[in-house]
Amino acid sequence: MTTQHAMPRSAEHDLVVLVSQVRSEMLGRVERELAEVGVESYIVYVGLKRLETQGPMTVAELAAALRQDRDVLKRTCGRLERQGHLRRLDGTRTSRYALTDSGRALLDRAQARGDHALKRCVEGASDDEIVQLNGALGRFLGHLRSAA
Helix, strand or coil: CCCCCCCCCCHHHHHHHHHHHHHHHHHHHHHHHHHHCCCCCHHHHHHHHHHHHHCCECHHHHHHHHCCCHHHHHHHHHHHHHCCCEEEECCCCCCEEEECHHHHHHHHHHHHHHHHHHHHHCCCCCHHHHHHHHHHHHHHHHHHHHHC
């Protein structure tokens, strides 16, 4: 006969597990919707949005803004360029990438699907609950970053 020992739990542990589960569920739903229009991941979607709002950026700038690995983003930008969604602007020491008309159209389709998925993720929660949760998580993230 084997005896199973329960893992000690704490509120901190439960918080990490819950935040991880919420993140996985929300990203999974959004990424399934984005895949329907040809956007491979949420981070690609955010990168396209960043290029739309801030204009041309280098891979290093995108990697820093998105907190992603530079080599991964370099391959992703190359793939999006080959698909016609980005164009490389030369003439500077480091090439910048910009959205093409095709990239803007892709982003428009992705935004509609992503927004729809996010709305479905929070169905049943009141606007006040969403605002409170955003505030609490924002403060928590700020504490984590300041403690690092």
